[in-house]
Amino acid sequence: MAQVVSRNESWGKSIRVEKVQALADMIGGGGGEIPEIYIRPELDVGLTDQEAAIDDHNLPVIHMNRLLDPSFSVSTEESAKLDYACKEWGFFQLVNHGIDGELIDKMEGDLKEFFKLPLEEKELFAPLPGGLQGYGQKLLVNEEKLEWHDLLFLITQPLDDRNMKFWPTNPPTFRSTLERFSLELKRVLKSLFEVIGMKLGLKPEVISRVLSEYQGLRMHYYPPCPKASKVLGLNPHSDVGILTLLLQVGDVQGLQIKKNGKWLSVEAIQHALVVNVGDVLEILTNGKYISVEHRVTVTNKKERLSIAAHHRPKPDCMVGPLQEMLHEEEEHNYNYKTMSYDEYIQLYLSGKVEGKSHMNSMRANK
Numbered sequence: 461m462a463q464v465v466s467r468n469e470s471w472g473k474s475i476r477v478e479k480v481q482a483l484a485d486m487i488g489g490g491g492g493e494i495p496e497i498y499i500r501p502e503l504d505v506g507l508t509d510q511e512a513a514i515d516d517h518n519l520p521v522i523h524m525n526r527l528l529d530p531s532f533s534v535s536t537e538e539s540a541k542l543d544y545a546c547k548e549w550g551f552f553q554l555v556n557h558g559i560d561g562e563l564i565d566k567m568e569g570d571l572k573e574f575f576k577l578p579l580e581e582k583e584l585f586a587p588l589p590g591g592l593q594g595y596g597q598k599l600l601v602n603e604e605k606l607e608w609h610d611l612l613f614l615i616t617q618p619l620d621d622r623n624m625k626f627w628p629t630n631p632p633t634f635r636s637t638l639e640r641f642s643l644e645l646k647r648v649l650k651s652l653f654e655v656i657g658m659k660l661g662l663k664p665e666v667i668s669r670v671l672s673e674y675q676g677l678r679m680h681y682y683p684p685c686p687k688a689s690k691v692l693g694l695n696p697h698s699d700v701g702i703l704t705l706l707l708q709v710g711d712v713q714g715l716q717i718k719k720n721g722k723w724l725s726v727e728a729i730q731h732a733l734v735v736n737v738g739d740v741l742e743i744l745t746n747g748k749y750i751s752v753e754h755r756v757t758v759t760n761k762k763e764r765l766s767i768a769a770h771h772r773p774k775p776d777c778m779v780g781p782l783q784e785m786l787h788e789e790e791e792h793n794y795n796y797k798t799m800s801y802d803e804y805i806q807l808y809l810s811g812k813v814e815g816k817s818h819m820n821s822m823r824a825n826k
Contacts, residue, residue, distance in 0.1 A: 479579060479582075479596055479610050480608055480609055480610050480681075480682075480683055481575065481579070481610050481681060481683050482579055483495070483683075484683035484684060484685065485683075487686060488684075488686075494685065494686070494687055494691070497605060497606050498605065498606050498607075498608055498691045499605075499687065499690050499691065500605055500690055500691065500692065501690070503689065503690055503691075503692065518724075519549060519551060519552065519553060519717075519724070519726060519727070520541055520542075520544065520545035520549060520551075520552040520553070521552065521553045521555060521729075521732075522538065522541055522542050522545060522552050522553065522554050522555070522735075523538060523555055523556045524554055524555070524556050524557040524558065524648070524651070524652070525556040525557075525558070526538035526556070527539055527542065527651075527652075527655050528651060528655075539655055539658070539659050542655065542656070542659065543659045546656070546737050546748075546749040546750070547748060547749060547750065548750075549717075549719070549750075549752065550717075550736055550737045550742075550749070550750040550751055550752030551717050551726070551734065551735070551736045551737075551752055551754070552734075552735055553726075553727075553729055553732045553733070553734055553735075554648070554652070554705075554732060554733040554734070554735050555729065555731075555732045557648050557733055558644075558647070558648070559641075559644045559645075559648065559731070559733075560644075561731050563637070563640055563641060563644065564641075564707065564731050566633070566637050567637050567638065567641045567707075567767070568707075568709045568710070568765070570631050570633055570634045570637045570638070571612075571634075571679055571709065571765055571767065572709070572765065573630075573631040573634075574612070574628050574630070574631065574634060575610070575612075575681045575765070577630060581630065582595050582596070582628075583595070583596070585612070585625075585626050585627075585628055587626070592613060593613055593614055593615060593623055593626045594612070594613065594614075594626040595610070595611070595612045595626070595628075596610055596611065596612075605695075607691075607692055607693060607694055607695060608682060608683070608685055608691040608692065608693050608758050609680045609681060609682045609683075609693050609694065609756070610680070610681045610683075611678060611679065611680055611681075612628070612678075612679040612681075613676065613677070613678050613679070614626055614627060614638075614676070614677050614679075615674070615675070615676050615677075616638065616642040616675050616676070616677050616769075617642060617646055617673050617674060617675035618673040618674070621674070638677075641767075642675060642677070642769075645675065645705055645769045646673075646675060648705065648733065649675075649703065649705060649769070649771055650671075652703070652735070653667060653671055653702075653703065654667060660745060660748070660784075660785060661784065661785075662782070662784055662785075663784070666782065666784055669774070669777065670702070670744065670773050670774065670777055670782075671702060671771065671773065671774070672771070672772050672773055672774040672775070672777075674770075674771060674772040675769055675770070675771060676769070676770045676772075677767060677768070677769055677770075678767075678768045678770065679765070679766070679767050679768075680693070680694075680756075680764075680765065680766050680767075680768070681763065681764075681765050682714060682756065682758045682763060682764040682765070682766075683758075683763055684758070684759055684760055684761055684762060684763055685758050685759075685760060686760055687760075688757070688758045688759050688760040691758060692755055692756065692757065692758075693714055693755075693756035693757060693758045693764070694754075694755055694756035695755060696718070696753050696754070696755040696814070696815045697753065697754070697755070697815065697816075698738070698739055698751040698752060698753050698754070698815070698816045698819070699736060699738040699739065699751060699770065700738060700739050700740070700805070700808055701738040701739070701740055701770050701771050701772045701773070702738045702740045702741045702744075702771050702772060702773055703735060703736070703737065703738055703741060703771050704735065704736050704738060704768055704769065704770050704771070705733045705734075705735055705768070705769040705771075706733060706734040706735070706736070706766060706767070706768045706769070707733060707734075707766060707767040707768075708726075708728040708729075708732075708734060708764075708766050709764070709765035709766055709767065710728065710764070710765065711728050711730070712728060712759065712762045712763070712764040713725050713726070713727065713728050714756045714757050714758060714759070714764045714766075715734065715754060715755075715756055715766070716754060716755050716756070716757060717736075717752050717753070717754045718752060718753040718754065718755075718815075719752070723755070736751070736752065736754070737749045737750060737751045737752070738751055738770075738771075739751045739808075739816075739818075739819060739822075740772070740773055740779055740801075740804075742819075743779055743780060743781065743796045743822060744773075744779070744780075744781065744782050744785070745781070745782070745785055746781035746782075746785050746786065746793075746794065746795050746796065747795045747796070748785065751816070751819075753815045753816050772801075773801055774801075775801055775802070776800075776801075777801050778798055778799070778800060778801075779798065779799055779800070779801050779803075779804040780794070780796060780797060780798025780799065781794050781795065781796055781798070794824045795823065795824055796822050796823060796824055797822055797823070797824050804822070807821055807822070
């Protein structure tokens with residue numbers, strides 16, 4: 461059912477499995493059952509969905525145009541909302557971010573067209589053995605259960621790190637659309653992180669010392685599943701980097717965040733970006749901002765797509781509480797260890813990823 465074909469010890473274990481989209485088509489045509497490797501008997505997504513619907517509207521919505529407003533009172537009020545969102549939720553919806561709606565629609569349309577292509581055509585962009593970029597690669601987190609999605613992963617920034625071999629050429633506009641969309645995400649990320657830095661009292665040189673140009677796009681396709689309440693599109697996890705910008709394609713909900721022990725659904729707002737704090741930002745702020753456990757559920761009737769832009773610190777950045785974040789009385793009150801980014805990633809990969817359990821290894825011994 462699932463065959464291990466290669467392992468990449470730098471960023472996890474790469475496994476080749478039958479494409480979920482092909483499985484869904486086969487099962488939908490009466491050609492078989494869902495393999496047990498996807499089924500989670502203990503899961504009951506149906507119950508949590510009812511709880512989730514209650515608090516959808518409470519997730520903070522941040523207006524980026526207000527963050528950048530020249531009026532001090534307007535920008536101060538909105539940045540206070542941003543600060544609250546990062547401290548209390550670790551997630552927020554970002555609207556009025558300046559990305560043209562037509563470009564977003566075009567990006568969504570091109571991505572849908574790519575995933576509709578015949579499997580053999582999509583396989584032309586499959587990862588190399590041991591590689592991460594391309595179509596269909598999976599990062600092995602749990603050898604017992606697999607996630608119900610297919611993936612197109614591309615490093616889009618900086619330009620020198622791109623490998624155009626894996627950039628789809630069909631539909632014909634895919635590459636040019638992705639190029640424009642990537643640049644717009646880069647602009648939004650830069651402006652957003654500058655506002656976050658100012659709210660945290662960090663000087664511009666500290667911000668430039670921390671944030672790299674890296675942008676990795678994970679484009680997920682979640683087919684309908686006849687046993688949707690017993691599978692997960694993505695396992696519960698927190699993001700390992702600094703900030704993630706997510707575009708939920710269409711109006712199908714699936715992203716859920718864990719708050720106060722309950723899973724809450726994140727509304728799919730047209731053209732909005734869902735932004736979440738990564739583990740590295742939590743560590744850099746000594747826990748003032750929080751990364752939050754989240755997962756993805758699927759439905760039995762509708763497909764769902766999303767585009768997640770992940771951002772990392774610079775390779776030479778030390779991952780630990782920033783001195784600039786601590787007041788004099790807190791100078792020795794570090795909640796997390798300090799180590800190189802490479803050491804941090806190796807620590808992250810050394811154990812089984814379950815929710816945020818890996819963060820326990822980063823906590824300072826007191």
